[in-house]
Amino acid sequence: MGRGKIEIKRIENSTNRQVTYSKRRNGIMKKAKEITVLCDAEVSLVVFSSTGKMSEYCSPSTTHLKGEDITSLHHKELMPIEEALQNGLASYIVYNAYKKVVPKEIVRANAANKQTTHAHYRHENYVERLLEEENKRLSYILHQQQLEMDGNVREMENGSAYNHDKGREYPSSHIPFGFRLQPMQPNLHDDK
Amino acid sequence: MGRGKIEIKRIENSTNRQVTYSKRRNGIMKKAKEITVLCDAEVSLVVFSSTGKMSEYCSPSTTHLKGEDITSLHHKELMPIEEALQNGLASYIVYNAYKKVVPKEIVRANAANKQTTHAHYRHENYVERLLEEENKRLSYILHQQQLEMDGNVREMENGSAYNHDKGREYPSSHIPFGFRLQPMQPNLHDDK
DNA sequence: TTCACTATATATAAACC
């Protein structure tokens, strides 16, 4: 599309690459805006230059959410989000967040020549993991407390109030039903 | 770019709009791939037609994550993600997920003619809300347990084992330091 | 929807500032 034809392969000259990037980024952004307007489409476009600079375009929303909080949506409308979050879509999306926020220098310093397709599928569990960590933390506190509680009870029974024995397992049968831990999988549906 | 020049405004003829959408979607996808290759850039592109059909392009990852789990990243590299998650970027991203997963018919049925820019900023707290709910649930269990524990202790002290008084506040000074609840904000940094 | 066919509008490579 210019004075000469170019092959679609990495532009080795770094200056040229940057210049071309700039021009084409503007071009693609313009196209994104145009298709949005012409075709009543919705577009989300995020581009990173090889130096790590981000540009993005997100088409204006055309939903009924104007002036409202998402929390005012009917449950029916939120379910797909929640299901998606539970089914790992969130992690794909967090991967995109990752691309947005991790300074490119760090990533590229490690990139060398490794080229990978679909590496992001590896990240599928990331959100779940983060939530799991938080759950673990709370669970730990709960567990400690259960030990403490059990300790107190036994101490009371034994008449010795301060001989805490935190090392042993707490038999699950001793935990009142209401206090049992939920499975580790975060349950985003509950307690609405 | 064709036989005639067109204004950049919504194409009213529905068939034309669809045809133009198809062509331009292909065009923009091609451009996305080209800039990826030519300029060593990273691109994430999601497009919805006005009928709700989604197309997307995501450039192959060129990071060191090949064959590795994101959990193997150094903490230094994960921090920006975690900060972003805490700072509400996640919710912007969940908004994009929302656009991906909510059946367009539902959204459009409600859309009427309301046009909104930046409605998605309203969604900023959605992820935080979900996490908060989960925390609340766990916190509730903790609280109940603290009551139970306190009850047991007092019951032991009083010699009456089954007179649970769950209604009153648990004085925070009674809670051993290690068992105090963390603030409601999910702490995604801890316990790595 | 998708395919093909052009004529034309646009994007952009190369060049220089």
Next chain:
DNA sequence: TGGTTTATATATAGTGA
């Protein structure tokens, strides 16, 4: 990097199948 300019390569509107 960001603006020019200009020649050329591409994208695509309009049309028909």
